[in-house]
Amino acid sequence: MIKKALIMGVTGQDGSYMAELLLKKKYKVLGVMRRLSMFNTERIEHLYINYPKKFDTCYGDLIDGNSLRKNIENFKPDEIYNFGAQSHVRISFDLPESTFTYNANSTLMLLEVVKNYFPKCKFYQACSSEMFGATPPPQNENTPFKPQSVYGVSKVSSYYLTNFYKRAYNLFACAGILFNHESPRRSPNFVTRKITLNIAKIIAGKQKRIELGNISALRDWGFAGDYMEAIWLMMQQKKPDNFVISTGKNYSVEDFVKYCFKLVGLDWKKYVTTNINKYKRPAEVPNLLGDSRKAKRVLGWKPKVNFHQLCKMMLEHDLNKYGLTIDEAKKRFSKPKKK
Numbered sequence: 001m002i003k004k005a006l007i008m009g010v011t012g013q014d015g016s017y018m019a020e021l022l023l024k025k026k027y028k029v030l031g032v033m034r035r036l037s038m039f040n041t042e043r044i045e046h047l048y049i050n051y052p053k054k055f056d057t058c059y060g061d062l063i064d065g066n067s068l069r070k071n072i073e074n075f076k077p078d079e080i081y082n083f084g085a086q087s088h089v090r091i092s093f094d095l096p097e098s099t100f101t102y103n104a105n106s107t108l109m110l111l112e113v114v115k116n117y118f119p120k121c122k123f124y125q126a127c128s129s130e131m132f133g134a135t136p137p138p139q140n141e142n143t144p145f146k147p148q149s150v151y152g153v154s155k156v157s158s159y160y161l162t163n164f165y166k167r168a169y170n171l172f173a174c175a176g177i178l179f180n181h182e183s184p185r186r187s188p189n190f191v192t193r194k195i196t197l198n199i200a201k202i203i204a205g206k207q208k209r210i211e212l213g214n215i216s217a218l219r220d221w222g223f224a225g226d227y228m229e230a231i232w233l234m235m236q237q238k239k240p241d242n243f244v245i246s247t248g249k250n251y252s253v254e255d256f257v258k259y260c261f262k263l264v265g266l267d268w269k270k271y272v273t274t275n276i277n278k279y280k281r282p283a284e285v286p287n288l289l290g291d292s293r294k295a296k297r298v299l300g301w302k303p304k305v306n307f308h309q310l311c312k313m314m315l316e317h318d319l320n321k322y323g324l325t326i327d328e329a330k331k332r333f334s335k336p337k338k339k
Contacts, residue, residue: 002027003026003078004029004030004075004076004077004078005022005027005028005029005078005079005080005081006029006031006032006072006077006080007019007022007029007030007032007080007083008032008060008062008081008082008083008084008110009032009033009082009085010031010032010033010044010057011031011040011043012043012084012087012187013043013183013187013224014083014126014224015031015083017183017185017224017228018081018083018232019031019044019047019055021228021232023051023054026054027054028055029051030056030058030075030077031044031058032057032058032059032060032071033057033059033060034060034061035059041057044057058071062085062102062110063101063102065109072113072114072117072121073117076118078121078122079122080114080122080123080124081126081231082106082110082123082124082125083126084102084106085102085103085106085154086102086151088189088190089130089281090279091151092149092150092151092154093149093150093281099150099154103151103154103157104155104158107125107157107158107161108161110123111161111162111171114171119169119170119171121172122172122173122235122240123162123171123172123173124175124176124235125158125159125162125176126158126175127155127158127162127175127176127177128177128178129178129180129220129244130147130148130149130151130152130155130285130288131145131155131156131159131177132145132147132285133146133147133148133149133285134146134148134283134285136287137287137288137289138248139244139288139289139290140244140292140294141242141244145159148281149281149283158175159175159177162175163175172240173240174235174237174243175242176227176230176231176242176243176245177244177245177290179219179220179221179222179244179245179246179290180192180219180220180288181221181224181226182221182222182223182224182310183310183314184318186224186314191212191213191253193314194210195210195212195256196260196311196314196317196318198210199260199261199264199315199318200318200319200321200324202271203264203322203324203329203332204322204324208271209271209272209273210257210271210273211273211275212253212257212272212273212275213274213275213276213278213280214274214280215252215253215254215257215272216286217253217284217285217286217287218251218252218286218287218289219250219252220246220247220249220288220289221250221256221310222246222305222310223303223304223310226305227245227303229301230295230301231245233299233300233301237298237299241298243292243294243295243298244290244294244295245290245292246289246290246291246292247303248289248291249306250287250288250289257272259307259311260311260314260315263311263312263326264315264326264329264330265330266333
């Protein structure tokens with residue numbers, strides 16, 4: 001029997017990778033996306049083409065309970081993956097109410113629909129390492145939460161809601177606490193993609209410098225595609241449980257930018273300026289480092305792509321936008337050897 005999965009936030013990085021993974025595993029997938037004035041389906045266009053009979057999308061809104069129930073009722077999924085959210089930490093300081101509404105209240109609405117109409121449907125809630133906030137590393141499933149942003153608080157709320165509905169109503173509901181996970185599909189307003197995209201622009205002669213904020217912040221960066229595999233494994237367990245998903249290694253923003261410039265043979269200090277005040281947050285998270293030994297032990301999961309491979313993957317993708325490879329980029333700025 002073919003399994004069916006409904007994905008909230010299918011047009012985002014995580015939603016698109018999860019849809020791709022499930023389709024390869026022979027699922028039938030329905031992605032839910034918000035109706036916007038502009039199309040934002042570039043991450044999933046290939047899925048329409050490659051899986052015309054297995055993949056489709058519909059319109060819905062995370063804070064519209066009626067549309068949520070209607071979409072779930074019509075499709076009757078075996079699994080629901082909730083990636084829909086306002087996912088940018090910095091923006092959550094500027095838009096606190098909408099961040100909390102879309103991240104926490106929407107989880108409540110989804111869980112209510114599952115509880116009342118589809119109690120046999122498995123439910124996954126995307127959570128974040130930002131929930132740990134000011135708690136010193138390493139952080140695992142037993143580490144206290146001390147969020148430093150409205151985004152982090154909203155994800156803590158989603159986490160506790162998921163666990164409450166699991167216990168109170170005997171639902172298969174689980175949460176993944178994912179540390180930073182990047183890819184070529186990452187939005188340009190996230191620092192990793194901002195770095196690789198702007199290096200490509202520098203190489204292509206489109207701009208001269210990159211402005212960044214706090215480059216000393218330490219993060220545990222992995223590849224989004226690897227993390228979706230961990231989430232799928234979570235949903236295949238006999239009993240629902242929560243897992244930290246991470247690489248177990250962390251690097252600073254400076255490390256990321258330095259290595260990316262190194263790949264194209266450039267000194268990063270000549271092209272990067274920092275403006276800490278401009279990008280400063282009211283409360284900072286200095287150091288995140290995940291301990292995902294439980295995921296390795298229970299799920300048999302471990303990351304395949306390391307930090308340096310991730311940097312190269314993202315930079316190659318953005319250079320390709322300008323018809324360049326890493327080797328060609330190196331040649332553009334290399335000095336001719338003296339005879």
